[in-house]
Amino acid sequence: MGVSKLPELRIGGHVVRFPVIQAGMGVRVGTGELAGTVINEGGIGVIASVGLGGFTATAGKGYVEESNKQLGVEIQDARRISNGKGPLGVNVMVALTNYESLVRRAVSEGVDLIISGAGLPLRLPGYVNEKVALVPVVSSGRAAELLLRIWKKKYNRIPDAIILEGPFCGGHLGFTVSQIEHPETCSLDILLRDTKKVLARYGEAESRIPLIAAEGVNGIDDIERFISMGFQGVQIGTRFICMKESGMEQAGQEIYIRAKKEDVVVIQSPVGLPVRVLKTPLVERIAGGKKEKFTCNYKCLHTCDIKKVPFCIAKALLSARLGDYENGLFMTGCNVEEIKNTMTVHDFFQSLS
Ligand SMILES: Cc1cc2nc3c(=O)[nH]c(=O)nc-3n(C[C@H](O)[C@H](O)[C@H](O)COP(=O)(O)O)c2cc1C
Structure with a gap:
């Protein structure tokens, strides 16, 4: 393998060779197999926790326990494939009724990162220990500001990285319909500029928080474009759906x-x-x-x-x-x-x- 021109990505105490986070894609697209394989290749692998219990739970009763159990299976799968290497993340959507339970299970299984969006993960630090890196997903500088304020005041924690999802990205969108119709009003360069302003106001440690772009990455050219804009890395969803190792049949x-x-x-x-x-x-x-x-x-x-x-x-x-x-x-x-x-x-x- 040649030497990549792309920079490494550092999140919390973890360093990966490529500045790539594989998006945790529900339901069972971002599996342990996909995450473990991405780790082996030098990226950050992420398991999607949403809907895991829905495969086997027949009545409401078993859903929470079954989701936790299946998350454990996926985490062990990823660890087996990557020989225990990391960094391994779990994506947990704030909108889930079993949010806290999934986060606590992921932490007890010893995952390295929790990535959390689809709502603002304001309570997340209360469910984890100091060792787990926390990576919220936001779609505006204002959301980043609110999150920083609450985390600092209530938990004295700052994010280990922040993912900025742009208006062209896949899955759920943190924008209004009118913003989506006018993507030039909420483009990733605007989100980057606004978020950097917010971080600079908070201080030295905050201004060094890595910012990750999520939107439309197909390959090296897109990654280089985002790095040259001032991002430290990218999160890739859509391009990874059709990987041989993805859970999508x-x-x-x-x-x-x-x-x-x-x-x-x-x-x-x-x-x-x-x-x-x-x-x-x-x-x-x-x-x-x-x-x-x-x-x-x-x-x-x-x-x-x-x-x-x-x-x-x-x-x-x-x-x-x-x-x-x-x-x-x-x-x-x-x-x-x-x-x-x-x-x-x-x-x-x-x-x-
Ligand atoms: C099939 C699919 C499933 C997704 N599932 C989740 C999810 O469970 N949780 C989440 O936070 N984001 C989810 N996303 C959004 C991704 O995490 C990511 O930010 C986005 O896909 C990046 O944009 P891209 O698809 O253009 O690469 C999903 C996206 C796709 C395409």
Whole structure:
């Protein structure tokens, strides 16, 4: 392998050879296998904790325990694949009803980082020990400011890195619909500038917090662009869906490979945020005002009003993972058309050298 021109990334006490965080993608796309393989190649591997209990829990009762158990299995898988090396992170969405329980389980399993967004993780430091690096995800300087203020006052902690998600990124979006329609008002360079201003006001330690760009990274050119803008690294979601080691089954990956730019739309999610997805029959039925038939065995989201939402997002994400085009919700970033084939994590990281 040649010597990469890309800088290393340092978060907390951890240093990785490539400035790349693999996004923890639910439901079971960002698995222990994907995370462990990314660690072996010199990036930060992240397991998505959302929805893990939904595979086996049949009634509401078992969901929390089953989610914790399955998270433990994924963490052990990643550790086995990477021979116990790190850094290994777990992504936990604030909107989850079992948020605290998942964070505590991840910490007790000895993970190196907790990455947390889809809401502001204001209480996160209260659930962890000093050893775990904390990486909140935000989409504005104001959100970063609020988080810094509360963490400092209540817990005397500062983030070990901050991920800034831009308006073109995949999954749930921390923007209003009108901001998404005018991405020039909330672009990553604006978010970077605003967040840097906030950090500088807080002090020396804060101004050194690594900032990570999340949006549309396909390869080395995008990473170099973000590094030259002033970011310390990137988080990659969409490009990793079609890795051979990802949890997305082949039938699902083929749907992403076929997708064109014009198939990408934004809809309202039961999470209470806009979400970027592929326009599939499910999405068209919802857009046409139809309500899907579903039962709720476990209330996984604080924000979900079962009587009002037109579909169950957990069920739709599980269907997507299996490649069910009719009923699946395929979360995606704007760069999906760039995905022309599946590849191995090894080949991806080789291309960064
Ligand atoms: C299929 C998919 C699933 C995702 N799941 C999660 C998740 O569980 N938690 C989370 O914080 N972000 C999630 N995201 C957002 C990613 O963490 C990441 O920030 C984003 O995908 C980066 O943009 P990109 O997709 O353009 O690379 C997901 C994104 C995708 C595409």
